[in-house]
């Protein structure tokens with residue numbers, strides 16, 4: 081039995097009747113332009129991190145893994161995020177360069193999912209983005225052996241202090257183990273909440289990168 085104190089019960093008929101139908105929301109035939117429109121709406125509504133997305137990868141045993149990352153760039157090539165390439169996700173992507181991401185914006189009750197192959201960003205692009213990060217975050221990228229066991233919080237503070245001393249007031253270059261990945265979508269699905277769980281879904285599919293998109297509506 082679900083714990084109603086902890087887990088919200090299924091909405092009543094009355095609760096659904098105040099649940100607004102958002103009407104036609106698939107307002108563009110280009111999925112990346114449509115995504116940009118939805119992200120702009122989310123940016124106005126979300127309390128923080130409208131660009132946060134759950135990134136799914138699989139490990140060498142085929143076991144899925146998922147964690148949040150921040151979308152940092154979107155263009156015709158795809159969706160780019162940055163991370164430590166020696167992290168769990170970095171190793172998983174090295175072994176199997178494919179991923180899925182999911183955005184869920186609670187404030188506007190919408191979800192967008194992407195799937196596709198993953199390509200590393202160029203050194204130039206990674207350098208350019210790294211330069212935009214706060215100095216302390218740049219030092220942090222050197223100090224953190226992301227995803228590997230750490231003796232304690234003090235170990236990280238010590239590494240941060242060591243790296244800060246090492247760079248002094250000089251430039252903090254991008255670490256060799258820190259870069260970005262671009263998910264090149266071959267599937268993009270848009271979902272919007274509707275009353276009585278009769279949600280609206282539209283998926284854009286293409287056989288390969290560069291092939292034309294075709295669309296399908298899906299049962300909720």
Ligand SMILES: Cc1cc2nc3c(=O)[nH]c(=O)nc-3n(C[C@H](O)[C@H](O)[C@H](O)COP(=O)(O)O)c2cc1C
Nearest residue numbers: 129132147148149150162163164167168169170227
């Ligand atoms: C909202 C949010 C945004 C995050 N953004 C990033 C990010 O852009 N890059 C990153 O490496 N980790 C980010 N993290 C931390 C990751 O979720 C994760 O803890 C870390 O990357 C290690 O993941 P891994 O061990 O699966 O490689 C973010 C976490 C949250 C909650």
